Amino acid sequence: MAQQETDEQTQIDDDGFVVDTEDCEARELAHRERGKARPITVVGNPVLHKECKDVTEFDDGLAALIDDMFASQKAAEGVGLAANQIGVDLKVFVYDCPDDEGVRHTGVVINPVLQELPADRRVLDESNEGCLSVPTAYAELARPDYAEVHGRDAQGNPIKVRGTGYFARCLQHETDHLYGRLYIDRLSKRDRKDALRQMEEGTPRYETVPND
DSSP, X not given: OOHHHHOOOOOBOTTSOBOOSSSHHHHHHHHHHHOOOOOBOXXXXXGGSSOOBOOOOOSHHHHHHHHHXXXXXXXXXXXXXXXXXXXXXXXEEEEEEEOTTOOEEEEEEEEEEEOOOOGGGOOEEEEEEEETTEEEEEEEEEEESEEEEEEEOTTSXXXXXXXXXXXXXXXXXXXXHHTTOOGGGGSOHHHHHHHHHHHHHSOOSSOBOOOO
């Protein structure tokens, strides 16, 4: 199917932010039905530990990647997925994530840049965090409870996405991935070691890429 037949028109609200809370079920399902689930890369895979390349071609190949990412995210029961988590060295992430009020947000951000918050807006939320690329491990990590990411949509149009609470954590977590940083890289040495121990002792519930 040609890209122009499957493109979504990005809706923008009065403040210039993406409307990502409407038709979530239908949009996610459409991506997933076109896509194919791929195995998840895990900590130690080189693609996870370096900055990804900027997307420069907004074409059918990118549309197919996004579909596969939604399928992979669903198969792994995740709420966000970066392209390098399925071995692709490009700055793309998808999400299907609730906020703290239970409102579902679904979308894609390409070439994301996390915006710095002024000091008076930095309220830290210390909650448990996990990662599909560090399977079965969790650790408390303080992150701002509001996040704003600027980037592009699947057609290359500039977009802004904002979130609070759990969804804010997701936006920060996935943007970190595309710059080569896992959440465990933000932990103390002791907590990082504990997370890696949890991963070693656990069994992923989804297919992963073995590190050779």
